[in-house]
Every structure is written in C-alpha cells, then in structure tokens.
Amino acid sequence: MKKYIKYLALASLVFTSCDPEFNDSVEDGDFYTAGEADFSNFVSVGNSLTAGFADNALYIEGQKNSFPNIMAQQFKRVGGGDFVQPLMNDNLGGLLLNGNQIADTRLVLGVNAEGNPGPRNISGTPTTDITNSIHGGQMNNFGVPGAKSFHLVAPGYGNVAGVPVGAANPYFVRFASAEEATVIGDAMAQNPSFFSLWIGNNDILGYATSGGVGVNQQGNLDPTTYGGNDITDINVFGSVYSDLIETLASNTSGGVVYNIPDVTNIPFFTTVPANPLPLDETTVTILNATFQAYNEQVLPGLQQQGVLTEEEVALRQINFQAGPGNFVTIVDEDLTDLTQILQGAPFNLSPEQAQTLGQLRQANETDLIVLPAANFIGSQVEGGGVSAINGVSVPLGDQWVLTATEQAEINQARVAYNGIIQALANQHNVAFVDVDMLLQEVAEGLPTDSGVLTSEFAAGGAFSLDGVHLTPRGYSVIANRAIDAINEKYGSSVPRVNPGDFRTIQPSNN
Amino acid sequence: MKKLLLSMGLLLSFYSVYAGGYRVATQGQRALAMGHSGVAVVNSAETAFFNPAGLILLEDRLNVSAGVTGVFNSTSWQNSSTGQFSSTERNVSTPFYLYASYKINEWLAAGLSVYTPYGSRVEWEKDWPGSHLVNEIELAAIFIQPLVSVKVNDYLSVGGGPIFVTGSVDFNRNITRSLVDEDGNRANVGISDSGITNWGWGASVMFTPTEELKVGFNYRSEIMMDARGGEATFSNVPNSPAVPAQNGVVPFNASLPLPAEWSLGVSYEFSEKFMATVQVDRTLWDVYESLDISFPGTGIPDAVNPRNYKNSSIYRVGAQYKASEQWTIRAGYYFDESPVQSGFFAPETPRNDGHGFTGGFSFELNDKLALDFAFLYLRFSEVDESYDFYMEDGVQVPFEGTFKSNAFLPGIGITYKL
Numbered sequence: 001m002k003k004y005i006k007y008l009a010l011a012s013l014v015f016t017s018c019d020p021e022f023n024d025s026v027e028d029g030d031f032y033t034a035g036e037a038d039f040s041n042f043v044s045v046g047n048s049l050t051a052g053f054a055d056n057a058l059y060i061e062g063q064k065n066s067f068p069n070i071m072a073q074q075f076k077r078v079g080g081g082d083f084v085q086p087l088m089n090d091n092l093g094g095l096l097l098n099g100n101q102i103a104d105t106r107l108v109l110g111v112n113a114e115g116n117p118g119p120r121n122i123s124g125t126p127t128t129d130i131t132n133s134i135h136g137g138q139m140n141n142f143g144v145p146g147a148k149s150f151h152l153v154a155p156g157y158g159n160v161a162g163v164p165v166g167a168a169n170p171y172f173v174r175f176a177s178a179e180e181a182t183v184i185g186d187a188m189a190q191n192p193s194f195f196s197l198w199i200g201n202n203d204i205l206g207y208a209t210s211g212g213v214g215v216n217q218q219g220n221l222d223p224t225t226y227g228g229n230d231i232t233d234i235n236v237f238g239s240v241y242s243d244l245i246e247t248l249a250s251n252t253s254g255g256v257v258y259n260i261p262d263v264t265n266i267p268f269f270t271t272v273p274a275n276p277l278p279l280d281e282t283t284v285t286i287l288n289a290t291f292q293a294y295n296e297q298v299l300p301g302l303q304q305q306g307v308l309t310e311e312e313v314a315l316r317q318i319n320f321q322a323g324p325g326n327f328v329t330i331v332d333e334d335l336t337d338l339t340q341i342l343q344g345a346p347f348n349l350s351p352e353q354a355q356t357l358g359q360l361r362q363a364n365e366t367d368l369i370v371l372p373a374a375n376f377i378g379s380q381v382e383g384g385g386v387s388a389i390n391g392v393s394v395p396l397g398d399q400w401v402l403t404a405t406e407q408a409e410i411n412q413a414r415v416a417y418n419g420i421i422q423a424l425a426n427q428h429n430v431a432f433v434d435v436d437m438l439l440q441e442v443a444e445g446l447p448t449d450s451g452v453l454t455s456e457f458a459a460g461g462a463f464s465l466d467g468v469h470l471t472p473r474g475y476s477v478i479a480n481r482a483i484d485a486i487n488e489k490y491g492s493s494v495p496r497v498n499p500g501d502f503r504t505i506q507p508s509n510n
Numbered sequence: 511m512k513k514l515l516l517s518m519g520l521l522l523s524f525y526s527v528y529a530g531g532y533r534v535a536t537q538g539q540r541a542l543a544m545g546h547s548g549v550a551v552v553n554s555a556e557t558a559f560f561n562p563a564g565l566i567l568l569e570d571r572l573n574v575s576a577g578v579t580g581v582f583n584s585t586s587w588q589n590s591s592t593g594q595f596s597s598t599e600r601n602v603s604t605p606f607y608l609y610a611s612y613k614i615n616e617w618l619a620a621g622l623s624v625y626t627p628y629g630s631r632v633e634w635e636k637d638w639p640g641s642h643l644v645n646e647i648e649l650a651a652i653f654i655q656p657l658v659s660v661k662v663n664d665y666l667s668v669g670g671g672p673i674f675v676t677g678s679v680d681f682n683r684n685i686t687r688s689l690v691d692e693d694g695n696r697a698n699v700g701i702s703d704s705g706i707t708n709w710g711w712g713a714s715v716m717f718t719p720t721e722e723l724k725v726g727f728n729y730r731s732e733i734m735m736d737a738r739g740g741e742a743t744f745s746n747v748p749n750s751p752a753v754p755a756q757n758g759v760v761p762f763n764a765s766l767p768l769p770a771e772w773s774l775g776v777s778y779e780f781s782e783k784f785m786a787t788v789q790v791d792r793t794l795w796d797v798y799e800s801l802d803i804s805f806p807g808t809g810i811p812d813a814v815n816p817r818n819y820k821n822s823s824i825y826r827v828g829a830q831y832k833a834s835e836q837w838t839i840r841a842g843y844y845f846d847e848s849p850v851q852s853g854f855f856a857p858e859t860p861r862n863d864g865h866g867f868t869g870g871f872s873f874e875l876n877d878k879l880a881l882d883f884a885f886l887y888l889r890f891s892e893v894d895e896s897y898d899f900y901m902e903d904g905v906q907v908p909f910e911g912t913f914k915s916n917a918f919l920p921g922i923g924i925t926y927k928l
Contacts (some may be wrong), residue, residue: 007544019584020914022892026588026595061694077593090692108692111751122692449686451905473688495593500907501639503688507750510690 008508026077030056034078035491038253042075042083043140043192044068044151044175045184045248046258048201048469049478050143051171052085055119056466057106058145058171059190065472067142068196070479073193074494085141086175094126095170096161101126102170107465108508109458119456119465122510129161129172135177135186138181142187144172148202149240152183166228184244188251195248196482200241200417203232204410208263209468211370212406214254216286218413231409234416241420243266245454249428254490256431256482260419263410265324265456266469268371269402270443274363276377277326277392281343282425284320287392289316294357308336316361328377328391333398334405335359360395370459371467373400431489433482446477450500453477461504472502520714529828532630532649532859533771533793535824536579536605539882541925542830543870545842545888547789550716550726554882554925555828556684556924558609558623560773561726563716566619568928577882577923578606578856585632585860587640589911596638603631603835606922611659619755621657621671626650627730628677628768632858637696640909641684643897644858645698651735651768655712666752671711677735678704679766680808681858685747685755690861695746699755699805701762708733710768722779732770732797738763742805767797775826795819795849816899818854822847828868831880834875842868842883853908855895860913862893872925886919 024030042299044050044066051058052066063069063085072083093106103126110120144151146169151157158176162168177186187195206229207214214229223236248255263269279287295317308316314337320326321504339358342349349357362373363369367378373396381388388394402410420438425432438446442462453474457467462474471476480496487494538556543547548560556576557564565573573766581603588595611621630649634640652675659669662872689697710733717725743757743760775789798819804812828842852857870884896910 017602018584020916022586022588022912022914026593031590032593061690064694074593109750109752115751117752178739325704331690399616449907451903481762495591498592500687500902503690506748507746507752508692509751510747 029077030080032077032495033491035487035493036254037486037492038193039075039078039080039494040083041191041193042068042072043187043190043243044196045142045187046197047143047147047300047341048145050196050198051141051145052143052475053145054464054466054469055093055107055401056104056464056469058088059091059093059106060087060200061091062093062106062228062472063087063141065475066141066143067475067482068143068478070476070497070502071196071482071494072297074479074483074497078492078494083136083140085140086139086171089132090126090129092122092124092126094128096126096129097160097170098131099510100128101246102130102163108506108510109465110509118238119458119506124510130163130173132443133174133176135175137447139175139186139190144169144183144185146171146202146345147183148206148223149199149237149244150232152244154201155180155182159182167320181488184247189245190251192248195252196257197244197255198258198278199244199250200237200260200421203237203417204260204385205263205468207231207406208402208410209268209370211401212403212409213399216409231413232286234413234420237244237413237417238420241417242424243429245424245428249430254379254430254487256484256489257421257425258433258435258478258482260414262414262435263406264368264457265439265443265454266468267460267463269368269469271456271457272369272371272374272377274365274367275325276369277328279320279322279325279326279392281322284322285322292306294318297344301346307338309340311411315364316397318360318362318448324463326368329360329371329393329395330363330401330403331359331395331397332401333359333402334355335361348357356395363396363401366407368402368407370402376400382439382476391442397423409487428487430483431485432487433478435478435481438477438481440472444475448477450498453499458505465505471504473499473504511894518905521744529728532628533898534581534605534627534629536581536886536919536921537607537627538575538609538810539577539579539870539873539884540575540830540840540925541638541828542579542921543840543842543868543882543884544787544830545789545826545844545866545868547775547777547787547826547828547842549714549728549789550724550777550787551785552716552724555609555611555621555925556607558611558621559607559625559715561714562621562623562657562671562712563661563667563714564724564726565657565669566613566617566623566661566667567718568611568613568619571613571787572610574610574927575610575762575882575923576606576718577921579884579919579921581693581917581919583809583915583917585857585913585915587638587860587911587913589639589851589856592639594639595868595912596635596640599633599635603629603633605629611657612681613661619659620704623655623657625655630859632860633742634857637684640857641696642687643856643900644681644683645704645860645910646680646682647862648680649673649677649766650679656802663860665718665720666798668714668715669716669811670711673710673712673730673733675708675710675733675735675768677706679706679735679737679740679764680885685744688905689748689753691746691748697747697753699742701737701740701742701764703737703762706737707877708735725775726773726777727774732794733768735766735768737765740764742803745770755808755810760810761804762805764801764803766773766801767799770794781799783832784829787828791826792821793824793825793849794821796821798844799850800815813893815856816854817856817872818851819849820851822849838872840868840870840872844868846888853896853898855893856897857913860897862890862913862915864915865889870921874896878928879924882918882923882925884923885920886917886921888917888919
C-alpha cells in the first residue's frame with residue numbers, strides 16, 4: 001500500500017504542473033506587441049499628478065494608483081519591467097521634517113453627527129519623515145508634488161536645508177540622489193527606455209487655487225524670483241520644456257507627454273457657486289438699505305466725476321433678494337480702488353468703511369469661488385458681532401475668488417504652454433495626450449465600464465477630495481488615454497484597464 | 511487497510527469540483543473507469559450508489575467497496591482586452607465513498623452508502639479581477655443512505671432508501687470591484703456554515719430480461735441545503751456610516767439546492783470476459799435559479815446572484831474486459847453538458863461542456879479482496895464567456911474573459927466480498 005501512496009504523491013506532482021493553457025496566452029504576451037517602443041525601463045517625470053497625489057496628500061495607496069504605475073502594469077504585457085516608486089511610509093499621507101509635521105494627512109469623506117458627508121483629514125500622525133532618504137537603486141516615478149516646470153531642472157530642489165524656506169521640495173528631498181541633484185538629472189540616471197512627461201500644471205495652478213493672489217510673471221525671465229503662487233513666464237516655460245523633452249526624447253525609444261487642463265473644469269472651482277447665500281426678508285431689507293445710498297448716489301457720483309466708467313458702476317452695484325441664490329460680496333483687486341476717495345469730501349467715510357467699499361463688488365456668474373470657501377462663506381467674522389458675515393457684510397478676500405480677469409490671465413498662459421507642448425511633441429515625434437480635452441469630456445460626463453464619470457465634487461468619481469487631483473479611477477482614465485496615444489504613435493498594442501476596477505473617493509470616519 | 515481509509519477520511523477533505531455545476535461524479539472506481547457508468551452494472555457494492563436494486567443480484571453475501579479519488583482541477587482565465595489573467599489554485603480534494611451490502615435472504619438485501627456526490631472547491635488568486643464574484647468557495651455534502659434491495663421476480667428487482675445529508679459551505683468574495691479600507695485593502699465578505707442537514711431519498715429498478723442484458727433506472731431526489739444563521743464575516747470595510755456594512759460577524763441565510771438526478775442505462779455481456787454499457791444521466795439543475803444571501807436584522811442589503819442553471823445531461827459509455835483471473839481492465843468516455851447558460855458563467859463553477867476520458871483496472875489479491883484503480887482526464891475546450899448579472903450602482907457590469915479548465919482524477923479503491 002505504501003508503494004501506491006508514493007505513486008499517488010508522484011502523480012500529484014505531475015498533475016499539479018499541468019495547468020490549462022490557452023491557445024493564445026495573455027500572460028505570454030501572444031496578443032500584444034511593443035511596436036517601435038521599448039518599455040523595459042519606463043520612467044515618469046512630472047508633478048503631483050504623476051506622483052499619484054490625491055486627497056491633498058501623497059500616500060501609498062494613491063501612489064499605487066498613479067497613472068504611470070497603472071500604465072507600467074499594462075506595459076508588462078509588452079516587455080515592461082518593474083516600476084519602482086518613492087513610496088511613502090503610510091496610508092495617512094502628510095510629512096514630517098525632523099519629527100515636526102509639515103504637511104497634513106489625506107482627506108477622506110467623513111459623515112458628521114447630523115449625517116452630512118464632507119471631506120476631513122484622516123486622523124493620525126504622519127510617519128514619513130523627509131530626512132529618511134530612500135534614494136538608491138532603481139527608481140521609476142519622478143513625479144514630485146508641487147513641482148513647476150523650471151523646478152525639474154533646478155539644482156538643490158532636493159536639498160533638505162531649503163525646505164523650511166520654500167527653496168526645496170520635501171517630496172524630492174526623500175529620493176534626490178544628492179543635495180544639488182535635479183529631478184531630470186536623477187531621472188536620466190535611471191537610463192529610461194521610455195518616458196512620460198506631464199509638467200506645467202503648477203505653473204498656473206498655484207495662482208488659480210490661491211484665487212489669484214500671486215503675480216503674473218510674464219516678462220520676468222528669472223524664475224528664481226517667482227513666488228509660489230505666480231504664473232510662470234511663457235518663455236521660461238517654453239525654454240525649460242524644450243530642454244526637458246529634448247533630454248528625455250533623445251535618450252529613449254520614445255515617450256508620451258500631456259498638456260495642461262483648463263482649471264475651470266475642476267471641482268476646486270466649480271463646486272461652490274458664486275451665489276450660495278440664502279437670506280431672509282429682514283436681513284435683505286437691512287442690507288439693501290445699507291447699500292442704497294452707495295448704489296444710487298456714491299457710484300453714479302463717481303461716474304460723473306470720471307472716476308468710474310459706466311461699466312464699473314454697473315459691476316459694483318450691490319443687491320440682495322429674499323430667498324436663495326444671493327451672490328457673495330468680494331474684494332476685486334482689478335477694480336478702481338476708492339479707499340482714499342471715499343474718505344474725502346463729499347463722502348467723508350471712516351477709513352474702515354472706505355476700506356470695505358474700496359474694491360467691493362458683488363460676485364457674478366463669471367467669478368469662480370474656491371472650494372475651501374465652502375465653510376467660510378456665511379460664517380461670522382471672529383470678534384465682528386452677529387452682523388459681520390463673511391461673504392455678505394464682509395467681502396471675501398482675493399484668495400477666495402478667481403475673477404474673470406484672473407481666469408483670463410491663467411488661460412492665456414495655459415494656451416501658450418499647450419501650444420508649446422504640442423509643437424514640441426510633434427517635433428520630437430512622441431505621443432501626445434490632450435488632457436485638456438479629456439477633462440472637458442469628464443466635465444460633460446464620460447461613460448466608462450462603471451457608469452458615467454463626472455467632475456462633480458465627491459460624487460462624480462473623477463476628482464479626489466481636494467478638488468484638484470484625481471481619484472484612482474480618474475487616473476486610470478488618464479492612463480487609458482495615454483495608452484491609446486502610445487499605441488497610435490508607436491504601433492504598439494498595450495491593453496487598456498477597466499476604470500471600474502479602480503476606486504473613487506474614500507469614505508471614512510477615521 | 512481499514513485504518514488507512516479511516517485516517518484518510520479524517521485527514522482529507524471530501525469535496526471537489528470537476529463536473530457540470532458542483533456535481534462530483536466519482537462514486538466508484540470500477541464505474542468511473544467505465545465513464546462513470548454503473549446504473550445497469552452489477553459487479554460490486556458500488557451498485558449501492560448507481561442502482562441499489564442491483565444489490566440483491568450480487569453473488570456474495572457480504573460486499574464492501576470503498577475508495578477515494580484525488581481531484582486535481584484547475585481553471586485559467588484571461589481577458590485580452592485588459593491584459594488580465596489569473597488561475598485557480600490546484601488544490602487537491604478527495605471525494606470518497608463507502609458502500610456495504612448484506613444479503614439477508616434470496617430476495618432481500620440491506621445496505622449502507624456513504625458518499626460525496628456534490629461539492630466544490632475553487633480558489634482563485636486573492637483579489638484577482640473577478641474577486642467581486644468569488645475569491646474562494648468550498649461546498650461539501652456527505653450523503654448517508656441506508657438501503658434495501660428486493661428481488662421481485664427473476665427479471666425485476668427494486669431498491670432504495672432515505673438519504674441524510676450533512677453539508678458545509680464557505681464562500682468568500684470582495685464586496686465590490688473597488689471598495690477598499692483606509693489602507694487600500696479590498697473590502698471582503700466571507701460566509702461560513704457547517705452542519706447543514708436535510709433529508710432526501712433515492713429509488714431504483716433493475717430489469718434483467720436475459721442473463722446477459724441489464725436495464726437499470728435510478729432516481730435521487732432534490733435536497734435543499736438551507737444555511738440558517740451561519741456566520742458572515744465582513745473585513746477591510748472602511749469605517750464609515752456611508753457604507754452599509756461594518757467589520758465583524760453577522761448572521762446570514764442562504765439556500766443551495768442539490769438537484770435531483772436520474773440515470774437510465776443498459777449493459778450487455780457479450781461474453782464471459784467482455785461487457786459494455788451505455789448510460790444517460792439527467793440532472794435537474796433548473797432548480798438553481800439564484801444564489802441569494804441575506805443578512806437578517808443587519809440592514810445589509812441582500813446579495814442576489816442569478817444563476818439560472820438549466821437541466822443537463824451526461825452521456826456515458828464504458829466497457830470492461832476480464833483479461834485473466836486476476837486482472838480486469840476498463841475504459842470509458844462521457845460527454846458532460848454544462849448546466850451553466852451563456853451569460854451566467856460565474857467563476858465559482860467555471861465549467862463549460864466537458865469530455866471525460868476514463869480508464870482503470872482491478873487486481874484481485876485473493877478470492878475476497880480486489881484493488882480497484884481508475885483514472886479520469888476531463889478536458890474542456892477554451893471558451894469565451896461572461897457573467898452579466900453583477901450590478902454596480904444599478905448598472906450591469908459583465909465579467910468577461912476566456913476560460914479554460916482541465917482536471918485529472920486518479921482514484922484508488924478496494925472491493926471486498928465474503
């Protein structure tokens with residue numbers, strides 16, 4: 001009997017090795033070709049979008065769903081290798097510098113005691129200290145959250161000493177090869193065979209998300225003088241981008257580049273309407289009485305004096321109606337500043353009143369209110385008494401509102417950047433992804449295998465809870481579009497992913 | 511020998527899948543070697559399963575057959591449009607049988623059967639692309655059946671008896687395609703219940719118009735396995751009131767039918783040495799409309815999984831040749847129709863129509879004891895299929911791909927007669 005047991009054991013071995021084999025095997029790559037591209041060492045270069053940043057943080061799960069990592073997994077069917085990312089230490093997100101927290105944890109969708117959902121920081125203390133360098137060995141994802149175009153070529157961008165003064169990037173500090181290393185230099189040191197480059201978003205985004213408090217630096221060719229919320233000069237962008245794509249394209253078998261989407265399509269600017277205020281009859285009567293003299297006498301008077309145009313007088317009219325849908329009041333720095341005039345005769349207003357009215361107007365349909373204003377509008381001004389309501393009696397500051405004028409500045413730069421990106425993509429004959437068009441499609445509703453993806457905040461599925469960065473599902477759509485572009489450019493047949501296999505926002509009360 | 515079988519029975523798991531649905535046809539090595547044809551064959555206590563009416567026709571007073579089969583089955587899946595692929599673990603499972611009959615007098619025999627005709631064990635790679643349908647499933651059912659066999663006259667005998675079933679179920683899947691906890695682990699639910707019992711019955715007739723010709727018919731009733739108050743374990747669910755489940759254990763109810771089955775067959779002894787048989791089996795799978803799992807009193811929505819199985823047939827042919835006093839060799843073939851309809855191809859029972867090729871032999875150690883060996887190779891052709899009834903936010907999300915399965919089943923048994 002023992003003998004038979006032995007035979008059975010032997011048979012087990014034999015049968016275990018006889019897995020059913022397909023005529024054409026996905027695993028063996030029978031369906032796919034790399035075309036003219038060599039995917040063996042894929043390196044991605046860019047900013048937060050390349051890093052897999054989401055929910056206002058970088059965390060492991062988000063990184064695993066970065067669009068280049070999604071692509072790299074698909075590249076494995078056509079000879080792609082491992083894709084190593086500078087993974088964070090946890091799924092909380094947030095950063096420490098020598099034990100002191102310098103970046104918040106990720107946002108999750110919590111539900112409060114009243115049953116209302118809303119974004120909140122997940123509780124916990126970050127464990128990723130940027131002084132713990134993870135440099136060394138293979139690295140494939142050079143997405144650095146916060147990087148602008150010129151940062152990728154800036155020596156010292158990974159020097160920890162520069163972090164407290166804003167001269168260096170804490171995310172790059174973690175995996176920079178040396179204090180004076182550049183992002184692009186470290187990326188090229190990996191000998192990429194194929195690349196992705198998506199950069200330029202932050203060259204306008206800081207200005208946009210700050211409500212345009214920064215400076216439009218057109219004409220200033222020295223980016224070292226720029227503030228974090230400034231718009232990068234078009235020529236500076238062009239020069240840097242040209243160097244980047246030249247370096248990447250001439251040392252690889254090919255790559256893919258992405259343009260810059262319109263910020264007015266992202267939920268950071270589309271979620272809070274300019275007219276969110278419900279007001280009752282009593283309040284409206286008081287408010288309108290307050291502004292009656294201003295609307296009917298002060299403004300027309302200033303027009304007669306030639307201080308204001310008829311157009312500006314119309315723009316500065318303040319009117320409220322009982323019920324929902326009242327536009328907030330804002331400070332618009334592009335208006336004529338009346339602070340001094342109103343303090344003089346015949347108005348003789350107090351400096352405080354004059355200050356309030358100086359660049360005051362009511363918002364209109366063309367203004368974009370930033371997402372963080374959601375909890376600020378309608379709140380009482382600290383120490384200001386019950387009638388001091390932010391967005392009503394106290395106007396929203398510049399940082400809460402992106403006016404039409406500011407939007408135009410952003411768009412002018414963006415369109416120029418995109419022209420440069422597309423021209424250089426053509427010149428270097430690399431694949432090009434029109435992310436601008438893709439996110440417009442998402443804004444209108446993009447059908448996927450898991451229903452329609454939209455850019456509605458929290459519910460739409462495409463955008464994470466910071467309203468700027470994408471969800472894993474959103475990144476998967478970017479990855480698919482890039483795969484399409486690559487397949488078309490290089491004659492490859494890399495398979496796409498199912499967006500429905502990737503999550504949207506994360507609910508949690510942790 | 512007894513000790514060995516006992517320890518095997520204790521150590522090994524009793525279940526597997528390799529036939530249509532979750533029917534596991536390995537209820538006798540002699541029959542299995544002939545394409546699992548036995549309804550019109552009387553050659554050992556195996557007839558207790560295939561046709562208990564035949565027990566009274568056995569020559570010896572006491573007959574015992576026992577055996578165990580090693581099931582090595584595997585399924586591979588791939589989707590060429592996404593580049594995804596996966597395969598099941600090649601777990602070895604071991605359905606077994608034990609039959610005994612005792613001839614009380616010339617017209618009455620009594621018997622006892624213990625066998626495992628239904629079962630399933632499929633284990634995909636954890637979090638594989640179809641994990642929202644199934645990660646892992648194990649079904650086991652042990653049938654215990656006391657029998658009587660009565661000779662009505664020289665041409666006709668009848669047999670049958672009540673069946674007691676005790677079963678267990680383990681089923682694990684991810685809750686959706688994309689729900690994860692705060693650390694990115696896929697949210698998961700596992701249900702587990704054992705000691706699920708119920709009763710059924712079986713009855714058969716055997717007609718022997720001439721000494722060489724036998725015609726047999728056997729029927730086994732449907733038995734519904736009702737799991738009540740089993741344990742459903744939710745894990746990796748994010749901590750949020752927005753999600754209708756929480757980590758922890760809640761009760762569940764579910765029902766799984768073990769469908770009725772009938773067999774009709776003919777055997778003919780062409781000579782002292784050569785016998786051949788044909789048989790058709792029909793399994794009334796249409797009772798399996800949906801696998802519905804409810805979580806009473808928890809507020810967790812029911813999991814409704816349409817199955818819509820259809821009745822299916824199996825066509826069997828086999829022969830045996832007595833080569834010498836000691837050696838008998840057997841061979842057979844069967845065609846196994848899958849009960850799974852197109853569009854309902856759930857990866858928990860990923861089976862299309864299969865071809866079974868069988869062979870085996872018996873070796874008589876002495877007058878009383880024989881060793882029986884059987885081998886089955888079950889071949890499935892590659893099939894492009896889908897399960898279309900998974901719902902996500904009210905939208906049907908088909909799970910598609912190419913499936914290919916195979917199974918190898920070597921078996922060993924003994925036949926004892928006195």
